[in-house]
Amino acid sequence: MTYVARTAPGSAGPVPVAWASDSPPDLVNLDFTPTFTMPLLRTDLGLGLSAARDLEVPMPLAAATAQLVAGAVGAGHVEEDFATLILEQARNSGITLKPQNVPVDDGLSPRT
Secondary structure (H helix, E strand, O other), X not given: OOEEEEEOOOOOOEEEEEHHHXXXXXXXXXXXXXXXXXXXXXXXXXXXXXXXXXXXXXXXXXXXXXXXXXXXXXXXXXXXXXXXXXXXXXXXXXXXOOOOOOOOOOOOOOOO
């Protein structure tokens, strides 16, 4: 599971919050406005894997991720945000995701 640090109300500092259970607005509504595209991610993974090869460091998860990203690029996800990986994972699992089109608090704005 992936975690993000977020300051909880009344806490002294950032605490880990489960990313998937937080339901980010872009994933709930399938809004893939680009912030970091799949081709950019593919390039970064390639650079990291190249450096790992030079240093003889195994990177099995990064290599698997690079293959998933390459598949997403091949499926045409080149102009959208890299979060479209969720669409490819759903497609590979036989699931069709549909946007909920509901307002979702991103958790970054101060609560009143």
